[in-house]
Amino acid sequence: MSKRTSSLLLTSLLLLSLLLAACAPAAGPVDAGEQSSLSQDADDNIPVVTYTYARVPQPDQQMVEDALNDIIIPEIGVKLKLEPIDPGVYNDKMQLRLASGEACDIIFTAPWINSYANNVANGVLYSLDELLPQYAPGLWNSMPETTWEAARVQGHIYGVINQQIFPKPWGVHVRTDLLQKYNFSLDDVAQWEDMEPFLAAVAEGEGITPVLGDNLWRSQYWGYDPLDDGIAAIGMAAADTTLTVVNFLETDEFKKAAEITKRWYDNGWLPLETLPRDESQAMFRAGQFAMGYHVEKPGNDVESKNAYGWDFTIKNLTDPLIIDTAGTTATLNAICASSPHPEAAMQILELFNTNAQVYNTLARGVEGVHWVWEDEANKVMRFPDGVTADTSTYNPNGDWMFGNQFNAYYRDPAQVGAWEATKLMNDTAFPSEALGFVVDRTPIETEVAQVTAVWKEQVEPIMNGWVAWDDAAPDAMAKLEEAGINRIIDEVESQLQAWKASKE
Amino acid sequence: MTMQKNVTSSNGLLTKFFGSRRDMQTNLTLLSMALPGIVLLFIFAYLPMVGLLIAFKDYRFADGILGSAWVGFANFRFLFGTDTAWRITRNTLLMNCLFIVVNTAASLTIAVLLNEVFKSRMTKYYQTLLFFPYFISWVIASYFVFALLSAQGGILNQWLDALGVPPTAWYRSPQYWPAILTLANLWNGVGFGSIVYLAGILGIDPMLFEAAKMDGASKWQQVRYITMPMLLPLVIILTLLAIGRIFNADFGLFYFLPRDTPMLYPTTDVIDTFVYRSLVQLGDISMAAAAGFYQSVVGFAMVVTANWIVRRINADYSLY
Numbered sequence: 009m010s011k012r013t014s015s016l017l018l019t020s021l022l023l024l025s026l027l028l029a030a031c032a033p034a035a036g037p038v039d040a041g042e043q044s045s046l047s048q049d050a051d052d053n054i055p056v057v058t059y060t061y062a063r064v065p066q067p068d069q070q071m072v073e074d075a076l077n078d079i080i081i082p083e084i085g086v087k088l089k090l091e092p093i094d095p096g097v098y099n100d101k102m103q104l105r106l107a108s109g110e111a112c113d114i115i116f117t118a119p120w121i122n123s124y125a126n127n128v129a130n131g132v133l134y135s136l137d138e139l140l141p142q143y144a145p146g147l148w149n150s151m152p153e154t155t156w157e158a159a160r161v162q163g164h165i166y167g168v169i170n171q172q173i174f175p176k177p178w179g180v181h182v183r184t185d186l187l188q189k190y191n192f193s194l195d196d197v198a199q200w201e202d203m204e205p206f207l208a209a210v211a212e213g214e215g216i217t218p219v220l221g222d223n224l225w226r227s228q229y230w231g232y233d234p235l236d237d238g239i240a241a242i243g244m245a246a247a248d249t250t251l252t253v254v255n256f257l258e259t260d261e262f263k264k265a266a267e268i269t270k271r272w273y274d275n276g277w278l279p280l281e282t283l284p285r286d287e288s289q290a291m292f293r294a295g296q297f298a299m300g301y302h303v304e305k306p307g308n309d310v311e312s313k314n315a316y317g318w319d320f321t322i323k324n325l326t327d328p329l330i331i332d333t334a335g336t337t338a339t340l341n342a343i344c345a346s347s348p349h350p351e352a353a354m355q356i357l358e359l360f361n362t363n364a365q366v367y368n369t370l371a372r373g374v375e376g377v378h379w380v381w382e383d384e385a386n387k388v389m390r391f392p393d394g395v396t397a398d399t400s401t402y403n404p405n406g407d408w409m410f411g412n413q414f415n416a417y418y419r420d421p422a423q424v425g426a427w428e429a430t431k432l433m434n435d436t437a438f439p440s441e442a443l444g445f446v447v448d449r450t451p452i453e454t455e456v457a458q459v460t461a462v463w464k465e466q467v468e469p470i471m472n473g474w475v476a477w478d479d480a481a482p483d484a485m486a487k488l489e490e491a492g493i494n495r496i497i498d499e500v501e502s503q504l505q506a507w508k509a510s511k512e
Numbered sequence: 513m514t515m516q517k518n519v520t521s522s523n524g525l526l527t528k529f530f531g532s533r534r535d536m537q538t539n540l541t542l543l544s545m546a547l548p549g550i551v552l553l554f555i556f557a558y559l560p561m562v563g564l565l566i567a568f569k570d571y572r573f574a575d576g577i578l579g580s581a582w583v584g585f586a587n588f589r590f591l592f593g594t595d596t597a598w599r600i601t602r603n604t605l606l607m608n609c610l611f612i613v614v615n616t617a618a619s620l621t622i623a624v625l626l627n628e629v630f631k632s633r634m635t636k637y638y639q640t641l642l643f644f645p646y647f648i649s650w651v652i653a654s655y656f657v658f659a660l661l662s663a664q665g666g667i668l669n670q671w672l673d674a675l676g677v678p679p680t681a682w683y684r685s686p687q688y689w690p691a692i693l694t695l696a697n698l699w700n701g702v703g704f705g706s707i708v709y710l711a712g713i714l715g716i717d718p719m720l721f722e723a724a725k726m727d728g729a730s731k732w733q734q735v736r737y738i739t740m741p742m743l744l745p746l747v748i749i750l751t752l753l754a755i756g757r758i759f760n761a762d763f764g765l766f767y768f769l770p771r772d773t774p775m776l777y778p779t780t781d782v783i784d785t786f787v788y789r790s791l792v793q794l795g796d797i798s799m800a801a802a803a804g805f806y807q808s809v810v811g812f813a814m815v816v817t818a819n820w821i822v823r824r825i826n827a828d829y830s831l832y
Contacts, residue, residue, distance in 0.1 A: 099792065100792055103791075103792065103795060106573050107573050107797060109573065109576070123795050126795040126796075129572070130572050130573040130574060131572050131573060131574030131575065132573045132574055217664075279664060280663035280664045280681060281662070281663050281664070281681060281683050281684065282773075345574060453590075453796065453799075454586070454589045454590040454593060454799075456794075457590045457790070457794050457796065457799060458590050458593055458594050458596075460793070460794070461594070461596065462594070464774035465774040465775065465777050465778075468774060468775075469684070469775055474681075474684055474775070487594075490594060491593070491594055492593065
């Protein structure tokens, strides 16, 4: 063997081993994961449907999945596989997955995470028009046609609306112990400003920042339908029969919200900067805040206690309640266009929404392990003895994500009747003149991108009370116009008129 | 003789790339050793270029890259419709220039100082201490910075408070961030840079220094007339390489340290963070691709220009 050949041989061997080393670890697990999650189950030869949603994976995930399949497989002959993804990365992961064309079955989608509108525009969702009445009659009949309208995009329904609170009762949840200590009653509180004497007293007496929050601009509180959560800068007065689209920054209500926020901020009643969620939650638990504001739906006192560990008194400050498209479609479960078994997936969604046992197992875990009955007649459950929200091995804490929330068991005897009260809110809320209208962003994509950037940079500081409206608004207004807000307003307005005409 | 000629002419293109057949035979071993690198370069740098098409299409996931509709330059409109393109370009260039100048100056100074104490047993500790931040991820560093600069309970504001200076909301004051980012980048990179230059200094023939000492040159004169001129080629090459990457900002630094705060965008938003935001916040792959494409085109122009200038000054120092 000549010297050159032998050296060549050695080199090739070296290269080969390098290549093998580089490839080996990457190839294995990817294949394995893909195989098991989709397509047929090898053992039983029944379809496997994967449900991908935005919750932190729980220690007892597998136990709950098995318990669910004990109910689901005999019922419809479909196997369910749960795939929770941490909410912090859910949006990025799902967008990447959908973009790469990786198959999925049921996914959680919403205007605010894993965007429903974007997913529809990208053609990754399966049209449910025929599947719904055929494979999920119970679910289909559980909501009136007008509600389903809200999920319709260009004539087709692509997502199953989770029945829950539809209007947004923006209000306050306040620590009960501090209300008593400072002898303050929420009965007379009708608007944000009415909280001020209490906030001043708490700031003075406790030496803490009283309010956990960023700003007081909540469009429904001020009587506006936001039309599209993805376009923060525009909306429409909910009662406006002429369907006139407005630039929020120019409205008196926005100015007022900004001024109250600035006053609260300047008084030291709001945090100095936006806090990371985990940090603010820990601070609230440690007693560094006295109140928060949120959608104060019936039963939110118990949910807030679950999150922050204090007893809360809640009060809705939004009057009248408005029901709009964004609120109705706030949480959706959709079926992927790439799903090999859309029918089976629809059957699963039927169970999520109509079978209380399936729903509660998914949302709360296994009876006797993760929860026990407190009062079975009234459907009240509690954690087993010695278990709390923190130590529970299955507490995804996201009832609103999985299906019809009115099937959820109550967590607290105090909550009994909350679902009836919520349903009443849904039925009596005043429907926005634009309920059922969905913005088609295709012709204004560029402007939306530009306006969103300006909104975040120029308008949010005004909204958050960091700068005075008078100082910053004129400049921001000019920037918004430069970014094309008027083209957005014109386009949305003409879409609204066309939509109205088509209804008549 | 005739045969050889035929081979060369029929394989004209191949010859151009790989040299004559004889060259190839001689260098077969070396060429085969370069093969994995070339293959990887092809896979990771050339194949994905097909994706540039996305910048000119209305990309829909369901239709795929080739199936989506062509839209010409429509995706570039949102870049140039406002002053966004100008701002991210300016930030990227200015901040990177600042980094190059500050880091090179600091690294050189530290390398010279380290060289003076090189025989001391402490040198290894100094080097490790300086080098250590290089291995800390920006995500972690962002928490250090937040602990330092947070308006509520931040260390810096507490110090300022103790000195009687009113606290500053650092995360809402874009004017301070060029300095903050430059310091952070220095903290991160100076250890690496100084070690490279120290190696350069150690490579200088000690006889030069001995001769200078004999002639009574001071420490400063030795640095000025021996160390610096001898290091110059190294400085130029490293700076050129840095200029070649001047259009690629360090994403981790610019994204995590300012915590993606919209109010800081005027000074902290660079092309890389902008592309990322367009992708995840707008969810519009085509617009993000357009921004990325813009970055590539201008970045390419920068490299070519920088190299051309250097070649004009001294051809030996240019990269190609």
